[in-house]
Amino acid sequence: MVYTVLKWYVIDGNRVVYECLNRADNPEPAAPPIDFPSFQIVDYAGGGKWSREEDIWVMGR
Template identity: 90%
Template sequence: VLKWYVIDGDRVVYECLNRADNPEPGAPPIDFPSYQIVDYAGDGKWSREEDIWIVGEMKDFARRYTDAERDFPQTLEDKLSRADWGPWVDWARPQPGHQARPSWYGKPDFVPFRSIRDIQFGIRSH
């Protein structure tokens, strides 16, 4: 969910809500705010992205989602449904019958993170 943005030359700075569908049917989405700084490289491509997360907000998000999922278990397809995002993101929803699969799904060398301690923070290279 985009809250605001500023464009200065080739740089865009914005605040958004990182949103997950709430596993509990009918409950509001679960989200946390973050800030992004992206630099446009031209030709429809971006050269740089910096994500700024407030760790306390992210931990609260993870706790709320974990609590809800414990009571209302989710399949991968449920998690990727974007059902709670509202009609303005209809473009992001899979078509009926589509099996949503992220690029990492089924790769033997990918290990999903289970807590914030599993995330490698810092500067990433290409």
């Protein structure tokens, strides 16, 4: 399962930009969770709907 922790966000008009930490359960017993940050850019279209989403994943090396 993947859990998401919001780190920060900025709202500029109809656009929301935010960073979150994605945390996944480690398949190895007793091992720590696997964490990786990502940035999202979403544009609000109105009427409770989003018109665009861009995901930028920052994976470990």
